[in-house]
Amino acid sequence: MGRTLAEKVWEQHVVRRADGEPDLLYIDLHLIHEVTSPQAFDGLRLAGRKVRRPDLTIATEDHNVPTVLGPIADPVSKTQVETLRKNAAEFGIRLHPMGDAGQGVVHIIGPQFGLTQPGMTIVCGDSHTSTHGAFGGIAFGIGTSEVEHVLATQTLPAYRPKTMAIEVSGELPVGVTAKDLILAIIAKIGTGGGQGYIVEYRGEAIRKLSMEGRMTVCNMSIEAGARAGMIAPDETTFAYLQGRAHAPSGELWDQAVAYWKTLRTDDDAVFDKVVEIDASTLTPYVTWGTNPGQGLPLDAAVPEPESFSDPIERSAAERALEYMGLTAGTPLREIEVDTVFVGSCTNGRIEDLRSAAEILRGRKVRTRTLIVPGSMLVKLQAEQEGLHEVFKAAGAEWREAGCSMCLGMNPDTLQPGERSASTSNRNFEGRQGKGGRTHLVSPQVAAATAVTGRLTAPADL
Amino acid sequence: MDAFTTHTGTAVPLRRSNVDTDQIIPAVWLKQVSRTGFERGLFAAWREDPTFVLNDPAYQGASILVSGPDFGTGSSREHAVWALQQYGFRVVVAARFGDIFRNNSTKMGLLPVVLPGEKVEALQAAVEADPSLQVTVDLVGREVRWADEAVGFEIDDYTRWRLMEGLDDIGLTLRHADEVAAYENGRQPWLPTTV
Numbered sequence: 001m002g003r004t005l006a007e008k009v010w011e012q013h014v015v016r017r018a019d020g021e022p023d024l025l026y027i028d029l030h031l032i033h034e035v036t037s038p039q040a041f042d043g044l045r046l047a048g049r050k051v052r053r054p055d056l057t058i059a060t061e062d063h064n065v066p067t068v069l070g071p072i073a074d075p076v077s078k079t080q081v082e083t084l085r086k087n088a089a090e091f092g093i094r095l096h097p098m099g100d101a102g103q104g105v106v107h108i109i110g111p112q113f114g115l116t117q118p119g120m121t122i123v124c125g126d127s128h129t130s131t132h133g134a135f136g137g138i139a140f141g142i143g144t145s146e147v148e149h150v151l152a153t154q155t156l157p158a159y160r161p162k163t164m165a166i167e168v169s170g171e172l173p174v175g176v177t178a179k180d181l182i183l184a185i186i187a188k189i190g191t192g193g194g195q196g197y198i199v200e201y202r203g204e205a206i207r208k209l210s211m212e213g214r215m216t217v218c219n220m221s222i223e224a225g226a227r228a229g230m231i232a233p234d235e236t237t238f239a240y241l242q243g244r245a246h247a248p249s250g251e252l253w254d255q256a257v258a259y260w261k262t263l264r265t266d267d268d269a270v271f272d273k274v275v276e277i278d279a280s281t282l283t284p285y286v287t288w289g290t291n292p293g294q295g296l297p298l299d300a301a302v303p304e305p306e307s308f309s310d311p312i313e314r315s316a317a318e319r320a321l322e323y324m325g326l327t328a329g330t331p332l333r334e335i336e337v338d339t340v341f342v343g344s345c346t347n348g349r350i351e352d353l354r355s356a357a358e359i360l361r362g363r364k365v366r367t368r369t370l371i372v373p374g375s376m377l378v379k380l381q382a383e384q385e386g387l388h389e390v391f392k393a394a395g396a397e398w399r400e401a402g403c404s405m406c407l408g409m410n411p412d413t414l415q416p417g418e419r420s421a422s423t424s425n426r427n428f429e430g431r432q433g434k435g436g437r438t439h440l441v442s443p444q445v446a447a448a449t450a451v452t453g454r455l456t457a458p459a460d461l
Numbered sequence: 462m463d464a465f466t467t468h469t470g471t472a473v474p475l476r477r478s479n480v481d482t483d484q485i486i487p488a489v490w491l492k493q494v495s496r497t498g499f500e501r502g503l504f505a506a507w508r509e510d511p512t513f514v515l516n517d518p519a520y521q522g523a524s525i526l527v528s529g530p531d532f533g534t535g536s537s538r539e540h541a542v543w544a545l546q547q548y549g550f551r552v553v554v555a556a557r558f559g560d561i562f563r564n565n566s567t568k569m570g571l572l573p574v575v576l577p578g579e580k581v582e583a584l585q586a587a588v589e590a591d592p593s594l595q596v597t598v599d600l601v602g603r604e605v606r607w608a609d610e611a612v613g614f615e616i617d618d619y620t621r622w623r624l625m626e627g628l629d630d631i632g633l634t635l636r637h638a639d640e641v642a643a644y645e646n647g648r649q650p651w652l653p654t655t656v
Contacts, residue, residue, distance in 0.1 A: 143539030143565035
């Protein structure tokens with residue numbers, strides 16, 4: 001019987017397999033940031049251990065960094081960033097600190113350097129590591145104990161998850177994006193739907209996505225409960241990689257491409273579960289609640305909790321409406337927001353900024369609007385294309401690279417009761433600041449919402 | 462980590478689903494570089510509500526958290542596990558867990574127990590009826606017991622063994638350093654390095 005893409009990549013990385021034990025899996029790339037690593041480095045020091053492969057490890061500063069120029073004001077954040085610098089120096093790990101041209105959100109910089117390649121295993125102490133699966137590798141988030149394990153051994157003991165295919169047939173209609181697709185998928189299968197699985201996204205609509213769009217889809221796999229999401233590499237992948245700093249070149253490029261072309265699910269392979277979705281029926285999606293599965297087409301209204309037959313979902317909806325300050329039956333388009341955030345590892349890449357700029361060109365924003373490039377290189381490219389002038393002319397704030405308002409760890413936060421339309425990945429209670437209310441949207445919907453002050457699709461303008 | 466064989470204590474019912482790790486420990490608490498002091502951040506936002514179940518004196522001293530489904534979804538922050546342990550929890554019972562949270566728990570010796578949804582409800586109801594109810598979580602026998610109920614749970618042999626012995630994963634892997642080195646010699650030549 002044939003094998004799935006996930007099985008092929010997994011098997012390629014098994015260092016040791018023994019009865020009654022998890023596989024010992026080799027890790028090709030370990031990404032580090034300041035939040036989930038300090039206790040891991042402490043553990044190494046306590047045990048007198050070294051980093052086995054600093055040359056397969058790279059660090060950046062992202063979660064705590066302010067997105068306006070200047071030093072970190074919060075002394076606790078500052079200490080955490082300084083701790084990373086000290087650890088990187090002590091253990092010989094390449095670090096891209098604040099202000100460095102290579103600095104950025106950890107999941108933006110791996111692909112941009114060409115470090116993320118098909119068929120690799122990639123981990124990071126961050127659940128959105130699933131992003132890198134867009135290149136056809138197995139990439140997943142780990143906790144600090146596992147960060148320490150990878151630092152010490154460059155391996156992880158793990159059981160291979162089950163495999164799930166999400167078959168996306170048809171074509172996304174004009175104005176409907178990768179973000180809308182993944183929000184629709186999560187709404188369909190739920191926040192627990194992917195638990196225990198590696199998801200492979202397949203089908204016509206996936207093939208037609210750019211690498212940026214594929215990264216957006218894989219990024220939010222974890223929001224459906226799946227630790228990893230992946231997409232088979234193809235010409236789009238190869239074209240994105242060729243010429244990047246760490247991509248192979250010359251003869252090695254040819255060898256690599258020949259191998260990468262084998263990284264596809266065999267026709268006779270069987271997935272443990274298959275989910276089907278028709279892209280051609282989708283419209284822009286937004287979330288109304290406090291988990292990413294609580295999403296609906298923008299054309300819909302805030303749901304009645306009684307409309308959920310499952311009592312647990314019903315009580316979750318009641319609680320979400322209370323937290324979000326929403327009344328059932330209100331059309332989603334009538335929800336007013338205070339803040340719009342475009343950025344994050346989900347939607348902080350150049351294509352995301354271009355699509356937001358296209359909508360904001362010649363228009364004015366009515367809300368506080370933060371445009372935060374995912375990395376300094378994305379920022380540079382956007383400025384070369386003049387996008388920053390478009391944003392500034394519209395009245396939006398053009399910021400430095402970082403995680404920014406995706407999570408309340410840096411100065412970019414919502415105040416209690418404030419409401420955002422956000423291109424990030426989590427609408428959890430307090431995620432963007434204590435008491436803040438988050439609606440997850442695509443960059444296009446975010447930009448259109450900034451113009452009207454209400455949840456809006458570009459086509460409404 | 463501390464070994465876990467069997468644990469008996471009182472429980473606290475958390476009747477919420479999708480308890481994500483941002484609720485278990487909000488991001489502002491993740492700025493610490495130490496491994497201690499996270500109990501103060503456990504459910505920090507929810508604990509401000511005096512009616513929140515952890516503030517109920519009847520459940521003080523509980524060491525088993527019995528939650529609705531999809532506990533520990535979201536962020537990979539192991540701080541969520543540290544916060545629960547440092548607050549005094551040894552076990553979390555739920556019908557479903559976020560994969561990363563469950564993994565992190567077993568690395569630290571916090572036992573995640575999956576029971577069928579109706580059994581979780583039954584346990585919650587029993588604890589609500591009598592907060593002093595003694596609940597036993599028996600990893601050796603793979604069973605949760607309270608009153609006259611005994612409900613089995615599944616856990617793979619390897620994880621169970623590691624928890625029962627309190628073994629450090631890194632130490633176990635380093636026993637296979639030769640195999641790791643052998644694997645490294647055969648890696649594909651085009652794979653990138655960060656240098």
